[in-house]
Structure formats: C-alpha cells, structure tokens
Amino acid sequence: MDVIELQAILAKEQHHPHYLLQMLRLVQEKENYISPQVMSFFAEKLNIPLTKVQGVVDFYSLLNTTPRDYHILFSNNIIEQLQGKEQLMKQLMSKLGVELGKVRADNRVCIDNTSCIGMSDQGISVLVNGLTITNLDEQRISEMVDLIEKKIPVSQWNAQWFEVKDNIQRKDQLLSTDFIAGSVLDKMKNNTADQIMEILKVAGIRGCGGAGFPLDSKWDFCRQTPADERFVVCDADEGEPGTFKDRILFQSYADLVFEGMTICAKIIGAKQGFLYLRGEYRYLLDSLEKILEKRRDQNLLGTAILGDSNFDFEIKIFMGAGAYICGAETALIESLHGNRGVPRRRLPYPVHQGYNKKPTVVNNVETFCLAVKALQMGGETFAKLGTEQSHGTKLLSISGDCKKPGIYEFQYGVSVREVLESCGADISNIQMVQNSGPAGNSLSPEDFDRKIAFEDVSTTGSIMIFNKDKDLLEVIQNFANFFVHESCGFCTPCRVGTSIIKNLVNKVRKGRGSNVDLKEMQDLSILIRNAAHCGLGMTATNHISDTLKKFPQIYKERLHNSESLHPTFDLDAALEDARQITHRQDAAAHLSA
Numbered sequence: 001m002d003v004i005e006l007q008a009i010l011a012k013e014q015h016h017p018h019y020l021l022q023m024l025r026l027v028q029e030k031e032n033y034i035s036p037q038v039m040s041f042f043a044e045k046l047n048i049p050l051t052k053v054q055g056v057v058d059f060y061s062l063l064n065t066t067p068r069d070y071h072i073l074f075s076n077n078i079i080e081q082l083q084g085k086e087q088l089m090k091q092l093m094s095k096l097g098v099e100l101g102k103v104r105a106d107n108r109v110c111i112d113n114t115s116c117i118g119m120s121d122q123g124i125s126v127l128v129n130g131l132t133i134t135n136l137d138e139q140r141i142s143e144m145v146d147l148i149e150k151k152i153p154v155s156q157w158n159a160q161w162f163e164v165k166d167n168i169q170r171k172d173q174l175l176s177t178d179f180i181a182g183s184v185l186d187k188m189k190n191n192t193a194d195q196i197m198e199i200l201k202v203a204g205i206r207g208c209g210g211a212g213f214p215l216d217s218k219w220d221f222c223r224q225t226p227a228d229e230r231f232v233v234c235d236a237d238e239g240e241p242g243t244f245k246d247r248i249l250f251q252s253y254a255d256l257v258f259e260g261m262t263i264c265a266k267i268i269g270a271k272q273g274f275l276y277l278r279g280e281y282r283y284l285l286d287s288l289e290k291i292l293e294k295r296r297d298q299n300l301l302g303t304a305i306l307g308d309s310n311f312d313f314e315i316k317i318f319m320g321a322g323a324y325i326c327g328a329e330t331a332l333i334e335s336l337h338g339n340r341g342v343p344r345r346r347l348p349y350p351v352h353q354g355y356n357k358k359p360t361v362v363n364n365v366e367t368f369c370l371a372v373k374a375l376q377m378g379g380e381t382f383a384k385l386g387t388e389q390s391h392g393t394k395l396l397s398i399s400g401d402c403k404k405p406g407i408y409e410f411q412y413g414v415s416v417r418e419v420l421e422s423c424g425a426d427i428s429n430i431q432m433v434q435n436s437g438p439a440g441n442s443l444s445p446e447d448f449d450r451k452i453a454f455e456d457v458s459t460t461g462s463i464m465i466f467n468k469d470k471d472l473l474e475v476i477q478n479f480a481n482f483f484v485h486e487s488c489g490f491c492t493p494c495r496v497g498t499s500i501i502k503n504l505v506n507k508v509r510k511g512r513g514s515n516v517d518l519k520e521m522q523d524l525s526i527l528i529r530n531a532a533h534c535g536l537g538m539t540a541t542n543h544i545s546d547t548l549k550k551f552p553q554i555y556k557e558r559l560h561n562s563e564s565l566h567p568t569f570d571l572d573a574a575l576e577d578a579r580q581i582t583h584r585q586d587a588a589a590h591l592s593a
C-alpha cells in the first residue's frame with residue numbers, strides 16, 4: 001500500500017488514535033495483511049508507540065501480518081462442525097495444497113478456523129477475505145479451488161454465494177412492526193426526556209445482551225451523572241456461538257436500531273453514538289452506511305434533528321475485528337478507544353465512566369429495538385406482553401437438529417418445549433439443548449417444560465439442538481476450545497484454566513480419563529468462575545459444570561479407569577514412529593503391552 005493510500009485512510013478516520021483499529025481494518029481489507037511498514041506509519045502519524053500498534057494487530061484475529069491473496073476462515077461453530085465442516089475444509093486444503101493456518105509457499109492462500117461467524121442457520125460458512133459465503137458444499141469447494149488457482153478476485157465470484165438469508169420463521173410484535181423511519185422520533189418530538197422515560201419505565205424493558213438489566217435504570221443512571229458529554233453505544237458484537245438475531249435486525253430492521261439509539265441520545269443528551277459491529281458482519285456495512293446517510297437526508301441524524309435546535313446526534317459505525325471478548329461492554333469501550341479489547345473492572349460502570357471516561361449507555365441491538373416498539377405501542381400495552389418479570393418478546397436464533405432453523409420471536413413465558421415444537425425438532429430424540437451459547441446453560445429433556453424468561457430460563461437468544469445421535473463430548477470439546485481461543489489472556493485463572501479444561505476434556509474423550517480428572521474439571525470450573533476478572537471467565541465453564549451434573553454418563557462411559565490416574569500424554573503412541581523405524585512391533589516394544 002503506498003503512502004497516498006495510507007494518508008487517505010488517516011484522513012477518512014480523522015487522524016484520531018481511537019480509530020487505529022478502523023485504519024488497520026481498512027488496510028487488511030485492501031491488502032489482506034498488515035505489513036511492518038504500515039504499522040510503523042500509523043505509529044508515527046498517530047504519535048503512539050509501535051508496540052501498541054503491534055499489540056492491537058496481534059489481539060484481533062481477523063488481522064494478519066503475512067501476505068496472502070486469499071484468506072479463508074471456516075466458521076468453527078459446533079453446528080457446522082457436526083454438518084461436516086471439517087471434511088469440506090480438508091477437501092479445500094488438499095486441493096489447494098495448504099496446511100491449516102499456514103500460508104502456501106507462493107503467498108497466495110491461507111486457510112484457518114475462526115470462531116462462529118453468526119451463520120449457523122445457513123449451512124457451512126466461511127469468510128473469504130472478510131466476506132461471508134454460506135451453504136458450502138463439495139461443488140462450491142471445487143469451484144472455489146478453480147477461482148483461486150485462476151487468480152479471480154473475490155469481487156468477481158458468483159454473487160449468489162454471498163447471499164445471507166434472514167430466515168425469519170416466526171414473528172411476534174417486534175418483527176411484525178410496520179415501521180416508518182423517524183415515526184417514533186416524530187411521535188416523541190414534543191415530549192420531554194422525563195415524559196419519554198416514564199413510558200419506558202412502565203414498559204419495563206430488560207436488556208437482551210445477557211444480564212437483563214432494566215433499560216430505564218441504565219438510561220436514568222447515565223443521564224443523571226453530571227457531565228459535559230455523554231455517549232450511546234450499540235453492542236452488535238454478537239459473538240456467542242449460535243447467535244444470529246442481531247444480524248437479521250440489521251439486515252431488515254436497521255432503522256429500528258438507529259431510531260432506538262437516537263431516542264436514547266435525546267433522553268441522555270448524547271451527541272455521538274457508536275454502532276460496534278462485529279468484523280464478521282462486514283457484509284452488512286455498506287447497506288448500513290446507506291441507511292445512516294438516508295437518515296441524515298431525512299434530518300433524523302445530524303444537527304437540529306426534526307427541527308429541534310437542541311438535538312444534534314451522529315452515529316459512527318465502528319467495526320470489530322474478530323474478538324468475542326469485545327462484546328463485553330468494558331472491553332468494547334477499550335476497543336472503541338483503539339486498544340486491545342481487554343476488559344476493565346466494572347466499577348465505575350460505563351453509565352458513570354464509559355467512552356472517553358464520560359457517561360455512556362451500552363445496550364444490545366435488540367434492546368434498542370424494544371425501546372422503539374414500547375414507545376410506538378405505549379408502555380402499558382408493551383408491559384402486558386410476556387411475564388410479570390420479563391416484559392415483551394425475545395428473538396431466538398435456533399440451529400442444529402430441527403427442520404426449520406432460523407429466527408423465532410416469542411413472548412417471554414413460552415416453554416422450551418413449545419419453542420422446540422415450533423422449529424420442527426423431534427422432541428423425543430433430543431439429547432441436549434444448549435441455551436445462550438457455550439457460556440449459557442445446557443438443558444436436558446427434564447428442562448423442557450421450563451419457561452423462557454429472566455426468572456427461569458434466561459437467554460441471550462442462542463438455542464442449539466443436539467439429538468441423541470450426537471457425541472456430546474465433541475460438543476463440549478468444541479465449547480472448551482472456543483474459550484481457550486477467546487480468552488483475552490489478561491488473568492491467569494481464565495488464560496491457564498481454560499487450557500487445562502480443554503486438555504482434560506480431550507483426555508476423557510480419548511478414553512484416557514479417570515474419576516480424578518472429572519473431579520479436577522469440576523473443581524477448576526468453580527475456581528475459574530470465582531477467580532476470573534470478567535464475565536467471559538465467569539461463564540467459560542458453565543457447560544462443563546452443567547454437563548457433569550446433567551449428563552454424567554457421557555463422561556463416565558469414556559473413562560479408562562474410574563479410580564486411578566492416567567497421564568494425558570500417550571507415551572506408547574508417541575513412540576510409534578521410533579518403532580516403525582526400528583521395525584519393532586513385538587509386545588516388548590510396547591509400554592502398555
């Protein structure tokens with residue numbers, strides 16, 4: 001990349017050090033890698049240490065430092081793994097002569113795994129140079145090989161491959177909304193912030209990003225904190241494996257999200273908002289920029305919104321670059337500052353000190369949409385939806401063993417069984433349902449009459465279904481690998497603990513485990529949960545504790561010997577090469593014979 005192009009990127013991102021990640025991402029998009037010269041350039045121009053730039057590049061998994069023309073990342077979601085992702089990946093690697101994670105000798109192509117890219121309802125999926133391709137099959141793989149060997153740029157590949165469907169299977173109040181951009185802002189135009197907050201209080205919306213924190217309290221805390229500036233942030237990092245609801249909200253309901261952010265700005269007095277969009281959803285960026293542009297034209301963004309001279313607000317889209325931890329609000333704010341996404345302690349909370357150390361509201365995409373819905377239909381009507389403690393509706397991303405994977409909207413209070421019936425799952429054949437991704441909880445058939453609601457089965461919206469023919473230890477291994485990959489490495493219990501758990505699961509899977517290992521897994525799960533610095537570590541072993549409790553037989557069946565200790569390392573297998581070289585296969589040459 002020449003200096004003129006780099007200067008243009010600097011200018012586009014206003015020479016602001018906070019936008020370092022955005023600059024690096026733009027380079028990655030153009031070049032497929034970030035060279036040492038590019039890093040030095042930004043370090044010098046932004047007046048920041050080179051080590052900081054290198055640290056940022058190193059942290060985000062969608063950025064790389066070695067050249068390649070085609071960068072292919074397979075979504076490592078367990079649903080896709082069980083559908084045959086591994087075989088397709090091996091096929092592609094063998095046809096292209098590539099080793100996993102290594103750039104081919106001619107610097108042309110690299111193939112690797114990446115964490116779930118939010119497409120688990122659309123067959124096996126990959127990112128090619130940052131763009132999503134779904135429904136991969138052997139035919140598509142062969143065609144990809146051809147295109148790559150013929151050096152055809154990705155922009156000229158079959159456009160149909162890049163189509164991502166909404167897959168909405170069931171609508172309730174939110175998804176059946178007939179929404180005209182600006183209509184709720186217009187409806188609230190003559191209302192004071194207090195009056196709007198009153199409607200939202202009655203509605204009783206709870207956050208959809210995980211913790212279920214009341215929206216009205218969060219917005220109140222923020223607006224009541226004395227400050228000269230406040231910020232609104234929409235958390236669209238959606239990295240929990242199996243979740244894809246925010247994707248469809250942006251694909252087909254983006255105006256609802258932006259309207260929600262703008263209403264929030266009006267209430268708390270913010271002039272700047274950020275949409276933090278996960279890097280894996282790059283395919284959405286251009287259409288979202290167009291919608292923002294249209295809203296500016298309609299005076300729904302910018303200065304004096306709808307003629308109110310006291311109401312200025314702008315939204316900037318900030319792209320992530322492959323780090324699940326950046327969905328955690330304090331890590332997200334670090335990332336917005338152009339740093340590695342390492343979470344900080346949550347005191348002070350972002351509503352008191354967030355972006356630029358100013359009071360900041362961070363809400364999930366769906367939460368902003370619910371705020372608009374509640375204002376549209378009235379607080380009391382909204383509050384009648386759902387249960388006493390969980391008002392409104394919830395979007396569920398359903399994938400795995402069912403006839404109709406996709407998005408389902410239900411009112412809170414619906415039973416797990418009803419959800420499973422709706423998507424065409426064979427209830428009598430289900431072994432486990434994983435709710436809220438690997439960090440959530442594992443449901444057995446005994447849980448199916450429980451309710452989806454904050455007071456019972458609380459959910460971020462990911463529902464993955466596994467029938468009895470699935471090897472649950474393979475599922476657990478996939479989850480354990482995910483946390484090792486996504487731990488930010490800041491604190492020892494999480495960094496080391498997740499690795500030990502992964503090795504223990506592997507050991508049990510291979511039939512070398514004992515009861516001692518199961519006890520160690522249990523103890524470590526508790527230790528990591530209690531000692532971890534942030535929510536990632538605190539939830540990283542939920543699937544272990546849950547499955548040890550609810551599905552003990554899947555572990556016990558694999559134990560080598562229930563009481564005694566066995567080493568993780570298989571020395572006899574490791575000596576196989578030596579035996580072959582020396583032509584020894586007799587019993588005495590085997591340690592375990």
Ligand SMILES: Cc1cc2nc3c(=O)[nH]c(=O)nc-3n(C[C@H](O)[C@H](O)[C@H](O)COP(=O)(O)O)c2cc1C
Pocket residue numbers: 206207208209210211212213235236237238239240324325326327328329330362363364365367534535536
């Ligand atoms: C590891 C981790 C990942 C998270 N990922 C997301 C995410 O992708 N989207 C999201 O809205 N919240 C995510 N959260 C929760 C946020 O920290 C925060 O609570 C949420 O955005 C608040 O919005 P809400 O009140 O609307 O739920 C995550 C939390 C943790 C600990």
Ligand code: SF4
Pocket residue numbers: 325343486487488489490491492494495532533534535536537538
């Ligand atoms: S718990 Fe894990 S993700 Fe969180 S700060 Fe510690 S190492 Fe990072």
